[in-house]
Amino acid sequence: GAVVSQHPSRVICKSGTSVKIECRSLDFQATTMFWYRQFPKKSLMLMATSNEGSKATYEQGVEKDKFLINHASLTLSTLTVTSAHPEDSSFYICSARTSGIAVDNEQFFGPGTRLTVL
Amino acid sequence: GNSVTQMEGPVTLSEEAFLTINCTYTATGYPSLFWYVQYPGEGLQLLLKATKADDKGSNKGFEATYRKETTSFHLEKGSVQVSDSAVYFCALITGAGSYQLTFGKGTKLSVIP
Numbered sequence: 001g002a003v004v005s006q007h008p009s010r011v012i013c014k015s016g017t018s019v020k021i022e023c024r025s026l027d028f029q030a031t032t033m034f035w036y037r038q039f040p041k042k043s044l045m046l047m048a049t050s051n052e053g054s055k056a057t058y059e060q061g062v063e064k065d066k067f068l069i070n071h072a073s074l075t076l077s078t079l080t081v082t083s084a085h086p087e088d089s090s091f092y093i094c095s096a097r098t099s100g101i102a103v104d105n106e107q108f109f110g111p112g113t114r115l116t117v118l
Numbered sequence: 119g120n121s122v123t124q125m126e127g128p129v130t131l132s133e134e135a136f137l138t139i140n141c142t143y144t145a146t147g148y149p150s151l152f153w154y155v156q157y158p159g160e161g162l163q164l165l166l167k168a169t170k171a172d173d174k175g176s177n178k179g180f181e182a183t184y185r186k187e188t189t190s191f192h193l194e195k196g197s198v199q200v201s202d203s204a205v206y207f208c209a210l211i212t213g214a215g216s217y218q219l220t221f222g223k224g225t226k227l228s229v230i231p
Contacts, residue, residue, distance in 0.1 A: 004161070006161075032217060034218070034219075041223070041224075042223055042224075043122075043207070043221040043222060043223040043224060044162075044207070044219075044221045046218055046219070049218065093161060093162070095162075095219075097217055106164055107164075107217075107219060109154075109161040109162040109163070110161050111159075111160055111161040112161055
């Protein structure tokens, strides 16, 4: 199957700093990428949908100025957590969807990034 | 809105035991249904899917049947192995141009020898 990578896999930062997480589709072009946040013992919460070359669509309650998403190419999307605070500590997962209109086109998930804000 | 409810774990089974993880959903329209698996330290992988009523998805000995009348998509396996230990997520997608997956909370399965 297709491979999606995330970098870094783990990051620890100080409160008030910004952290960038990269999501890459390694062997396919992804017109759409999704960013999720996974809380302990809870489901994945969709944060935003990112389409190549256009602004991301954020879910209700997600601060777009705090979680900056850029989808500059068909293989790369970045999530920047700005002015991070301890409550932003979480597991962030991206997924990439191949092009096509089929509703059930498979989404391929990255391995996730563990962010810890001190 | 769309929602997925799955049995909360953790579930602990002995090797070769029968597995059932219940999943029910509410959705507008006619969703496609999925089971994803997350092995320790890894990302989610698609395990199986079904796109219309009465379809049965199957993979690696796991099965799930799309039951429209009971809005369910229960995951089953006849004989689990230690290597099946993971977190299992039921999910649905209704498309409508957004292709957004709605996930259940996940069920952690531990299989002991």
